[in-house]
Amino acid sequence: MVKEDNSSNIKKKRKLANPKTESESDIYKKVVEFEEKESFNRQGSVDAELYFDLCTDIRNLLTEVFNLKQSDPNSKKLKDIQTEIFIKMCLIKKLNRIDKIRHVYGKETLSTEKQKCDSIKLNYQNLVYELHHLVTETNKCLAFKSKDEDIELVPFEEFMKEAPEDVSKKFSNYDENDRDQKHSLRLARLEWELMQRKNLAQLCKSLIEEQKKLEQDLVERKEKLNALRPLLMNIIDSTKPLQEHLDMSLKEMRVDHKLAYLLPDPLYIFYVNVVSYKSVNGLDLTVEIVGEEDEAVQWKECGKNGNFLEEESDEQEQEVEEIVEVKKRRHRKSMQVDPMEEKKKKLLEQHPLKVRIQANLPDGFSLVVFYSYQTRLKIITVASETVLPSNVTGNCAKDVLNGENLLSELIEGDTGLESPNPITKFQIKKVGFASFRSLVPQIGYAYNWAQKVCGMDFLNKKMNSDEVGGTNIEKVLKILFERLESRRALAEQLQLLEQNLLPKLPDCIDYHVNFVCSLTKWCPVTYQKYCQSEFTKMLVEDELVAPSDAFYALNITRGNAVLEALIVIKNNYPQDVPMFSLCIKYNGVYHSDNDDEIRDMERLLNVDIGDKSSSLLSIQIARLQSYFDVYLETTDSKVFPQTVTFIRNVSGRNRKKPLKYCNAGNGIFTQ
Amino acid sequence: MLTKDFYSTILSQTFSPCGNYLIAGDTYGRISVFNLSKIVQTDVVLNKEDLTPRNKITINENGQINSLLSTPSFLLVGVSDILGYNWKTIKSTTVQKPQPDWRIEIPNRKDSFENADINVMIHDKEKNHIFIGCGNNNIYVFDLETRRLLKTLNKHTDYLHSLCNNGTDLISGGEDGVVNLWDIRTYKLTNKIVPHSNEAVARPELGKWIGGVSANEDYILCGGGPKLSLWHYRFLTNSTVFPINDRGIHVAEIHKEKILAGGKSRLFYQMSFVGEIVAEIAVSAVTTYSIAHQEHPFNTLCLAGSSPKIDVCANFMYKNQQLSLY
Numbered sequence: 002m003v004k005e006d007n008s009s010n011i012k013k014k015r016k017l018a019n020p021k022t023e024s025e026s027d028i029y030k031k032v033v034e035f036e037e038k039e040s041f042n043r044q045g046s047v048d049a050e051l052y053f054d055l056c057t058d059i060r061n062l063l064t065e066v067f068n069l070k071q072s073d074p075n076s077k078k079l080k081d082i083q084t085e086i087f088i089k090m091c092l093i094k095k096l097n098r099i100d101k102i103r104h105v106y107g108k109e110t111l112s113t114e115k116q117k118c119d120s121i122k123l124n125y126q127n128l129v130y131e132l133h134h135l136v137t138e139t140n141k142c143l144a145f146k147s148k149d150e151d152i153e154l155v156p157f158e159e160f161m162k163e164a165p166e167d168v169s170k171k172f173s174n175y176d177e178n179d180r181d182q183k184h185s186l187r188l189a190r191l192e193w194e195l196m197q198r199k200n201l202a203q204l205c206k207s208l209i210e211e212q213k214k215l216e217q218d219l220v221e222r223k224e225k226l227n228a229l230r231p232l233l234m235n236i237i238d239s240t241k242p243l244q245e246h247l248d249m250s251l252k253e254m255r256v257d258h259k260l261a262y263l264l265p266d267p268l269y270i271f272y273v274n275v276v277s278y279k280s281v282n283g284l285d286l287t288v289e290i291v292g293e294e295d296e297a298v299q300w301k302e303c304g305k306n307g308n309f310l311e312e313e314s315d316e317q318e319q320e321v322e323e324i325v326e327v328k329k330r331r332h333r334k335s336m337q338v339d340p341m342e343e344k345k346k347k348l349l350e351q352h353p354l355k356v357r358i359q360a361n362l363p364d365g366f367s368l369v370v371f372y373s374y375q376t377r378l379k380i381i382t383v384a385s386e387t388v389l390p391s392n393v394t395g396n397c398a399k400d401v402l403n404g405e406n407l408l409s410e411l412i413e414g415d416t417g418l419e420s421p422n423p424i425t426k427f428q429i430k431k432v433g434f435a436s437f438r439s440l441v442p443q444i445g446y447a448y449n450w451a452q453k454v455c456g457m458d459f460l461n462k463k464m465n466s467d468e469v470g471g472t473n474i475e476k477v478l479k480i481l482f483e484r485l486e487s488r489r490a491l492a493e494q495l496q497l498l499e500q501n502l503l504p505k506l507p508d509c510i511d512y513h514v515n516f517v518c519s520l521t522k523w524c525p526v527t528y529q530k531y532c533q534s535e536f537t538k539m540l541v542e543d544e545l546v547a548p549s550d551a552f553y554a555l556n557i558t559r560g561n562a563v564l565e566a567l568i569v570i571k572n573n574y575p576q577d578v579p580m581f582s583l584c585i586k587y588n589g590v591y592h593s594d595n596d597d598e599i600r601d602m603e604r605l606l607n608v609d610i611g612d613k614s615s616s617l618l619s620i621q622i623a624r625l626q627s628y629f630d631v632y633l634e635t636t637d638s639k640v641f642p643q644t645v646t647f648i649r650n651v652s653g654r655n656r657k658k659p660l661k662y663c664n665a666g667n668g669i670f671t672q
Numbered sequence: 673m674l675t676k677d678f679y680s681t682i683l684s685q686t687f688s689p690c691g692n693y694l695i696a697g698d699t700y701g702r703i704s705v706f707n708l709s710k711i712v713q714t715d716v717v718l719n720k721e722d723l724t725p726r727n728k729i730t731i732n733e734n735g736q737i738n739s740l741l742s743t744p745s746f747l748l749v750g751v752s753d754i755l756g757y758n759w760k761t762i763k764s765t766t767v768q769k770p771q772p773d774w775r776i777e778i779p780n781r782k783d784s785f786e787n788a789d790i791n792v793m794i795h796d797k798e799k800n801h802i803f804i805g806c807g808n809n810n811i812y813v814f815d816l817e818t819r820r821l822l823k824t825l826n827k828h829t830d831y832l833h834s835l836c837n838n839g840t841d842l843i844s845g846g847e848d849g850v851v852n853l854w855d856i857r858t859y860k861l862t863n864k865i866v867p868h869s870n871e872a873v874a875r876p877e878l879g880k881w882i883g884g885v886s887a888n889e890d891y892i893l894c895g896g897g898p899k900l901s902l903w904h905y906r907f908l909t910n911s912t913v914f915p916i917n918d919r920g921i922h923v924a925e926i927h928k929e930k931i932l933a934g935g936k937s938r939l940f941y942q943m944s945f946v947g948e949i950v951a952e953i954a955v956s957a958v959t960t961y962s963i964a965h966q967e968h969p970f971n972t973l974c975l976a977g978s979s980p981k982i983d984v985c986a987n988f989m990y991k992n993q994q995l996s997l998y
Binding site for chain 2: 539540543545577578580588593594595596597600601603604607608609651652653654655656
């Protein structure tokens with residue numbers, strides 16, 4: 002170790018000495034070179050042997066020294082030996098140095114070899130990586146799918162047939178196993194396909210262009226047509242003066258007809274029918290379509306008819322949601338619009354157009370009827386009003402001419418208070434209306450005949466399907482006009498009766514002229530009051546009266562005898578004869594339930610009146626007056642002096658009174 | 673709809689000889705035939721058809737049928753003539769327009785331009801005579817065999833309401849308020865009662881007319897405007913005035929020691945001779961004009977009047993069933 006330190010010191014010294022002198026360094030260099038050469042040329046194993054020999058010599062010398070020292074410490078020989086040993090030590094030192102140099106050299110070669118090895122390894126790894134990359138690339142290539150595989154090619158046979166010969170010729174003896182040929186065939190086929198497709202694309206393009214051209218042509222023509230319309234309108238306008246001159250109302254008709262197309266189907270049927278019936282029969286009837294045209298156009302466009310059902314189901318879903326919502330917001334409910342209310346409103350939706358019919362009677366009395374279509378309920382409802390001439394002032398008369406009253410029971414039992422559509426019941430129940438009847442003031446009356454004239458037919462007990470539509474128009478209009486006429490006549494009579502005057506009777510009717518008794522009261526009564534009366538019991542019990550009828554009270558007096566009559570006038574007057582219930586107050590109270598004579602009077606009035614003319618009510622009252630006279634004069638001739646002529650005051654087992662008037666001589670009453 | 677049927681009034685009834693049919697004549701000149709045999713069976717549930725006529729025959733559209741009389745071979749219908757119908761035609765439901773087999777014309781009084789009503793007909797089975805009480809104040813006696821007029825009894829001054837034959841005498845009551853007693857053998861007027869001159873029975877506000885008479889060997893029953901009353905046959909004095917509430921008697925009959933009476937009253941009465949009310953039957957009619965009763969083949973009392981309904985009583989005590997003209 003010490004030796005090494007020395008050597009390093011030497012080295013340092015050497016390095017330090019280097020810059021001082023060139024010659025000195027040269028020596029060092031030479032020494033180093035020399036030593037390096039020496040070490041290089043010497044063999045390690047020889048050096049090792051030499052070293053071992055030296056070590057043994059030293060040991061031997063040392064032993065000799067020891068021996069000498071012990072025998073003769075001051076011998077001369079010792080000195081020699083010492084020198085010898087020192088020499089030997091120098092040798093070892095030299096050996097060591099050589100070895101060191103050799104060692105350095107070895108290290109250096111090792112490191113250079115190592116470096117070489119590393120670069121080789123690096124090279125090798127690069128190659129491996131490259132190989133791997135190439136393998137994946139080839140895999141990718143192998144996995145690649147060309148688009149041409151998806152292309153549908155024309156079959157081989159067709160290709161051979163249709164492709165030009167210079168392309169197909171070389172495949173005339175095509176071998177399937179030949180890869181190259183297969184590939185080139187494929188290429189050829191693809192190319193052929195491409196060519197064909199290009200051709201087709203061109204064809205398509207040319208066709209599209211042609212289409213465009215035609216479209217343009219169409220647009221041009223359309224423009225021309227549109228331009229034609231104002232021209233035509235001009236022509237029509239210019240013919241107006243001529244039309245006016247010739248008294249033609251084509252224009253209005255056209256306007257109406259245009260509106261008619263917007264009507265819902267049922268109203269359209271009715272409109273067409275009634276217009277044609279009117280024009281054929283020349284009735285005094287005005288037919289109009291009223292309402293918002295724009296709304297109707299919208300309505301038509303929406304085609305509400307068609308998708309009604311879908312809406313319905315939507316509504317149901319909505320309903321469920323709404324219910325949930327309502328539950329959540331119950332405390333705020335009052336603030337919001339009630340969904341039920343909304344639905345109610347929706348259910349009562351009407352078509353924006355209505356058909357208005359005005360039937361005119363000669364003396365200024367006319368009836369206006371509005372037909373409207375309930376789009377949800379799918380029924381026709383009718384509202385009506387009457388235009389009265391100024392001379393109708395009586396309350397009863399006005400009541401009788403009231404529109405609703407007039408149209409009720411045009412056909413027996415048809416009050417219009419029940420919906421003819423069986424579905425309606427459930428519809429109104431669903432949204433929470435109490436009954437159809439309660440809706441009537443709002444939407445109008447749903448008379449059966451109104452449905453019939455509009456061609457609507459429902460599965461109802463009373464209706465016959467063959468009575469639908471046009472055939473009904475005639476019937477219904479006829480009935481309507483008859484009804485108008487009879488009502489007008491009735492109103493006239495009632496007006497006079499209210500003033501306690503007997504209306505003038507037609508000449509052909511036989512009746513006794515000179516009444517002694519007189520009319521003292523005529524007034525309407527309510528159904529309740531009518532039913533409460535004792536002497537109407539029989540009619541009420543037999544269900545011959547209905548709340549829809551009109552009820553009147555009549556008093557006839559002569560002296561202190563009073564005849565009270567309660568009269569029922571049915572809606573279809575005079576088809577159903579007004580029914581009289583009588584009560585005579587003279588020496589007791591007598592009526593048909595306790596007196597045969599009064600029963601007989603009622604019989605004559607109610608079922609034996611004969612001809613049913615429109616002045617039926619007056620005839621009945623005139624007869625009643627004569628009956629009362631006869632009754633009083635035959636019962637108590639002392640109080641009531643005889644003014645009428647009769648042969649017997651009673652006859653027959655039933656002691657009949659002579660109530661029947663016979664126009665013989667001055668007029669005679671018989672049994 | 674109010675029909676004339678609603679106001680129909682039945683004035684006469686009779687049973688067919690077999691007792692199974694009830695014939696009722698009304699003011700519209702129609703007779704209606706009811707089949708009773710089913711109605712009297714108590715255990716049968718009746719429908720409406722059983723209670724309405726099995727057939728109806730219009731005899732005279734312009735006159736009422738005031739009287740009907742059943743004889744063994746014919747039904748006699750009193751309109752303005754007496755029409756004799758064979759029972760077969762009456763019972764048949766298929767004959768379209770039944771025609772009478774014969775008719776007896778009533779001689780008209782010269783001063784009348786109206787045909788006389790035949791208000792009452794009774795049959796004397798022993799002699800086969802019929803007594804006819806007419807609207808022309810006369811009583812006619814016909815031989816039913818020869819249909820010849822035998823006698824005209826013309827002492828009444830107004831039309832006849834009721835007749836009764838008690839075996840020896842014919843008792844007649846009429847609108848003139850007199851009850852006449854005629855000897856059947858001689859057709860002489862033997863006696864008369866004038867009830868309205870008797871203060872105990874007179875009801876001047878209702879009139880003097882006698883609506884019903886009946887008699888047995890000891891008593892005469894009569895009533896009408898005057899109260900219903902019983903008179904001794906021999907002394908012609910009033911013995912009982914019946915305490916019933918009515919405004920005119922149209923039907924009065926002595927039947928097996930009982931008095932049957934009805935009229936312008938909503939009740940029909942059954943009473944004893946001393947005036948005790950045995951039964952009151954509420955009737956449908958305002959006025960009862962006709963009763964008919966039989967014992968064979970079943971007990972039946974039919975009450976009819978100014979109503980389209982006929983009340984049927986099996987035991988004469990209360991109403992069992994109600995027939996209807998429509």
